[in-house]
Amino acid sequence: MHLLDVTKPDGRAMTLYGLSPVRLDGPVPSPFPDPLNANPHLRWHPLRGEWITYAAYRQGRTFMPPPEYNPLAVCISPDNPTELPAGDYAIAVFENRFPSLSMEAHDPPQALVETAPGTGICEVVVFTTDPKSSLGALPLAQIELLLSVWGDRTTRAAATGKIQYVLPFENRGAEVGVTLHHPHGQIYAYPFVPPVPARMLAMQQQHYEKTRRALLKDMIDSHLAAATGIIYHGPHAVAFVPSCARYPYEVWVSTIEPVATFSELSDAQRADLARALKTVILKYDGLWQRPFPYLMAWYGAPTDGKPHPESFLHAEFFPPYRSRDRLKYLAGTELGAGMFAMDVLPEEKAKELQAVEVHID
């Protein structure tokens, strides 16, 4: 992995990653001339026992971009700056201009509940300089690079000493609120372990203390043994519809043997994990012969400096569709009670994905 750290004119950090040495062919641009001075703050929700972050930026921008303006495109004219410089690189990561969490956060305002600085990192990860591509369409080598990039960002966030959890994710599709279709994801680095991974961690710890085994490893083994819900099964990686899926087309992707973080992946594991990931997304896109929207979240070990033998790096895909034409809305029981209700069986949905043929060189 090759990389180059640069700074944008408005002060934001950017890293360019490549499979070969990175070369800049022009200035590092920013659509925004001035620094932002981001200062988000946290408020404690006493009833739910969780932090919420508040980042109230003025929505007024310095210019009104035309509808076809793609801020993630490579910059070709200094009169129309984007986020990406011209040059030779494969993947770009930069600080979100309007972050929900910031390492600069300070002096939180008083509120009627406890407050704290919104310390953290919000980054944009541009998967490719090709605005018409998609994560699943990228060459395997570039997906492998992305896995390494997520590892590098996690390591860097941990090195600040102020981050306890790093979540790389991709929101894909207008159905999940994405209006910018240039292939990209985001990374949130939190100053605490947030509720969902905290709950998963607690369950994994309970299981590990009882069995000395990773909980996800036992789940993978049972799915492989029963040959149930398997979407991909390679030498080192697996993708499957879990028997306890909460979304009709939910799929999990991971190595077969437990790995706690991206940086612990062997070359062979990383290569097969990239193939598993590509397979899943191509099957999604092939299912209805159109781009398939989803939320993809990567869950690794906390960066809290403690050992996490119970933890097992994996991705979970939460697609919003229940069938070709019908969205699954999260409403009363899901958002109000936290209990998901499914009107299909995971095993049936897995068959649909299994039947989609994909070809990867």
Added chain:
Amino acid sequence: MHLLDVTKPDGRAMTLYGLSPVRLDGPVPSPFPDPLNANPHLRWHPLRGEWITYAAYRQGRTFMPPPEYNPLAVCISPDNPTELPAGDYAIAVFENRFPSLSMEAHDPPQALVETAPGTGICEVVVFTTDPKSSLGALPLAQIELLLSVWGDRTTRAAATGKIQYVLPFENRGAEVGVTLHHPHGQIYAYPFVPPVPARMLAMQQQHYEKTRRALLKDMIDSHLAAATGIIYHGPHAVAFVPSCARYPYEVWVSTIEPVATFSELSDAQRADLARALKTVILKYDGLWQRPFPYLMAWYGAPTDGKPHPESFLHAEFFPPYRSRDRLKYLAGTELGAGMFAMDVLPEEKAKELQAVEVHID
């Protein structure tokens, strides 16, 4: 409160409620001629430590209704049966035809995770026989009746001995997936305390053990003392945008003094709570002069037979809009991590609602 219990031709139970004695003017209809034999099952999600319910019904219906067909309308012709009989009553409650939980659930299938019968109750609550009305438009007396109906349903569910939590809710608007605009809500009765109320209960219990006070009571007192976020303040009830709101237009509604369940409300409390509820919804609808979508969830004490002095009945409104034209999508950080990110301050959104004038006789 007057009521009449009846049974539909397909075996489902229905109760008609009125402010005056209930009178039937025709047969009790059902759009479905045959019993369903609902048999949902639960699966345990080992990583998240929560139950998911699966109810895979054949989507094939016995007839294709025309687009204008309203199954919640009062039945006027036996050739075109709906769910509601002709007669004199104000509110109807009946068992959902395709329930996610059922008291008949039995013999759960085996899966790769632990399974259990999907025991519980899913009911539809028709707020009025007027398909063009809305909860906020109903007379105060009918909203008071609805509060009593929710209490009656909770008491009945508890009496089965198999229900630990009852959640009355309303999903309103196409934006939250509702295609049927006849004013109605639902009730889910769970065989366990589901994750969201369980977490709220744990936080309330901690606070109560430390202070011997209800946590929500302290939150209400601080909002009233600071005069912050208050949307309604009557002699016995209050509505406010909480300082820790997770949705831009989130509002909570409750009595001022703690009440654990609907059935504990005094007449004066019930009347003022109805006025608070009506005020909130009319302000929502007045904000942009159009029906305002939301999820409204009512959180009361568990029906687990234990005392709950920490518990405080209240409604929480989760509206999907962040501004007139923009939805707040739940994506990476909300669904993936469980941390909500807000780009507005609750105090600012409260001012918008405070400025909406409503008139209630």
